[in-house]
Amino acid sequence: MDRSIRIVLYVVFPAMLYTRTDAGFFSSVARLEKLVTAEREMVATVKQHIQNGGKVSTDMQRYVNSFENSFSASKREHIAHHPVRAYLLIKRLSNITSSEAQMLTGKEVQLPTAEDLHMTALALIVLQDVYNLDMRRLALGQIMMVSQSSNGEEFQTTEVCSEDPSSTLGPSDTYYIGEVACKENKFYQAVFWFNLTLERMRENEKTLLKVSSEPTDRRGLRRLDVLLKLADTVQKIKWDQTVFMAVSKLGAQKTDANGNADGLRHLSRLLENAISSLTKPIRTEIPHVNYENLCRLGVLKNRAPHPTLTCRHVRSSPYTYLSPVKMEVLHEGSPLVVLYHDVITDKEVQKIRDMALARMERSPVVADDGGNMFSKTRVSETGWLFDTEHTVIAKLSRRVEYITGLDVNWPYGEAFQVLNYGLGGFYEPHVDYFRDEQPALLTNGQRIVTFLFYLSDVEAGGATVFTRLNLTVPAVKNSAVLFHDLKRSLEFEKDSEHAGCPVLMGSKWIANKWIHAHGNEFRWPCGLAPEE
Numbered sequence: 055m056d057r058s059i060r061i062v063l064y065v066v067f068p069a070m071l072y073t074r075t076d077a078g079f080f081s082s083v084a085r086l087e088k089l090v091t092a093e094r095e096m097v098a099t100v101k102q103h104i105q106n107g108g109k110v111s112t113d114m115q116r117y118v119n120s121f122e123n124s125f126s127a128s129k130r131e132h133i134a135h136h137p138v139r140a141y142l143l144i145k146r147l148s149n150i151t152s153s154e155a156q157m158l159t160g161k162e163v164q165l166p167t168a169e170d171l172h173m174t175a176l177a178l179i180v181l182q183d184v185y186n187l188d189m190r191r192l193a194l195g196q197i198m199m200v201s202q203s204s205n206g207e208e209f210q211t212t213e214v215c216s217e218d219p220s221s222t223l224g225p226s227d228t229y230y231i232g233e234v235a236c237k238e239n240k241f242y243q244a245v246f247w248f249n250l251t252l253e254r255m256r257e258n259e260k261t262l263l264k265v266s267s268e269p270t271d272r273r274g275l276r277r278l279d280v281l282l283k284l285a286d287t288v289q290k291i292k293w294d295q296t297v298f299m300a301v302s303k304l305g306a307q308k309t310d311a312n313g314n315a316d317g318l319r320h321l322s323r324l325l326e327n328a329i330s331s332l333t334k335p336i337r338t339e340i341p342h343v344n345y346e347n348l349c350r351l352g353v354l355k356n357r358a359p360h361p362t363l364t365c366r367h368v369r370s371s372p373y374t375y376l377s378p379v380k381m382e383v384l385h386e387g388s389p390l391v392v393l394y395h396d397v398i399t400d401k402e403v404q405k406i407r408d409m410a411l412a413r414m415e416r417s418p419v420v421a422d423d424g425g426n427m428f429s430k431t432r433v434s435e436t437g438w439l440f441d442t443e444h445t446v447i448a449k450l451s452r453r454v455e456y457i458t459g460l461d462v463n464w465p466y467g468e469a470f471q472v473l474n475y476g477l478g479g480f481y482e483p484h485v486d487y488f489r490d491e492q493p494a495l496l497t498n499g500q501r502i503v504t505f506l507f508y509l510s511d512v513e514a515g516g517a518t519v520f521t522r523l524n525l526t527v528p529a530v531k532n533s534a535v536l537f538h539d540l541k542r543s544l545e546f547e548k549d550s551e552h553a554g555c556p557v558l559m560g561s562k563w564i565a566n567k568w569i570h571a572h573g574n575e576f577r578w579p580c581g582l583a584p585e586e
């Protein structure tokens with residue numbers, strides 16, 4: 055290769071990789087909120103264009119109609135905060151081309167991609183699964199959590215969001231979601247989404263063999279295809295010879311529009327039996343099943359006070375003496391976990407969110423070699439804010455310093471890591487300290503303390519849970535949780551394992567401040583025993 059071309063490639067290629075942020079509409083609700091506004095403006099412009107006698111493609115016409123039919127004006131505000139409405143928004147917009155939208159509006163229009171649609175469908179799968187949502191209700195736009203009562207027998211239902219007839223999932227949606235579940239190797243969940251598809255098809259047939267309720271549905275789904283897909287997925291979980299025979303027989307008649315009616319009925323019955331005997335697989339990639347139970351508690355919000363609950367005012371410095379901070383001890387001892395109330399103002403929150411929003415990128419996780427990578431175990435976007443950028447940020451760092459008594463100046467404290475989660479966004483159980491495999495990150499010593507501010511309430515879900523301590527901390531705006539990542543001996547505080555639960559409804563904002571061991575040797579002295 056020519057030397058100059060090689061040099062250009064060396065320079066341009068890493069730059070292309072470096073600027074890749076992997077941010078999409080799916081990874082931040084704040085980004086989705088902007089899309090809702092952009093959509094409203096775009097539809098208004100296109101309608102004006104049509105009224106003025108202008109021409110649009112049939113896709114665009116269909117899109118504008120589906121927008122009109124989809125939402126009553128009052129509901130539009132909350133599109134980005136509701137998983138089904140957000141899915142429908144992304145689906146609607148992914149059916150039109152950005153070049154036409156751009157031509158009609160005269161503006162650069164960034165539209166959702168196939169990845170956005172895939173990830174929003176995945177969010178629905180995860181939310182249904184983690185929160186045990188009633189699937190039929192979910193397909194009708196209602197969010198209803200089913201939980202087992204303490205005696206383990208009765209079922210209780212908790213309505214999180216009432217039915218919304220304008221936000222229903224049709225058979226083509228539930229089928230697509232099932233396909234996404236298969237691609238993500240979530241075969242157990244896929245079975246139930248395909249089964250729901252068959253139910254939705256039967257309902258549609260009953261209502262009248264009708265004008266489709268889904269203007270954008272052009273997939274022409276056949277019952278036979280859905281049944282075969284369902285059978286294939288069931289077989290992936292548990293092989294069944296009779297299902298195999300029935301499928302082979304039907305497969306031979308696949309070209310016949312409706313297949314053989316008797317064969318279809320026979321296969322349906324076999325599948326019903328097979329499905330009723332399936333048991334939910336234990337997720338091996340999640341270390342503690344406890345995570346999901348604790349997340350559900352976060353939605354119920356009827357959290358009984360902790361048996362050892364103590365509250366006091368922090369007066370650790372002249373600042374906190376003059377302006378005491380309300381502190382609730384959530385876990386005494388090892389590791390210490392405390393909650394501070396009203397520790398940041400609405401005005402500060404707004405400033406921090408605005409500053410972070412302008413620079414947000416998809417949040418990475420730390421790979422085993424210490425590098426950054428994107429993972430489906432963390433769906434959010436991040437913006438880092440330094441003390442030198444604004445007095446609000448510097449003031450907040452000082453507050454953390456006064457409350458903790460630790461030096462949080464860079465590099466002993468990291469910049470604020472501000473996060474906005476995507477719909478259904480979460481951070482699976484993890485620890486914040488660097489593990490033995492990540493020595494590259496230890497240049498400024500280990501992280502010893504995490505100070506996490508809640509910059510928003512969350513309508514449902516999104517609690518922080520401590521999986522080994524059985525502790526659920528719901529996200530409450532203006533509060534903050536502090537926990538120790540390391541013991542004073544600098545041993546790992548393994549029980550600090552925690553997670554950010556999936557956001558069921560709403561937009562979750564947090565800001566993390568991590569405080570390091572270097573620079574704090576005298577303020578965080580060793581104890582007398584390793585377990586201290």
Ligand SMILES: O=C(O)CCC(=O)C(=O)O
Nearest residue numbers: 481517518553554564566
């Ligand atoms: O979102 C949360 O509640 C937890 C976030 C977290 O653990 C982290 O960012 O390290």
Ligand SMILES: [Fe+2]
Nearest residue numbers: 484485486552
């Ligand atoms: Fe964390």
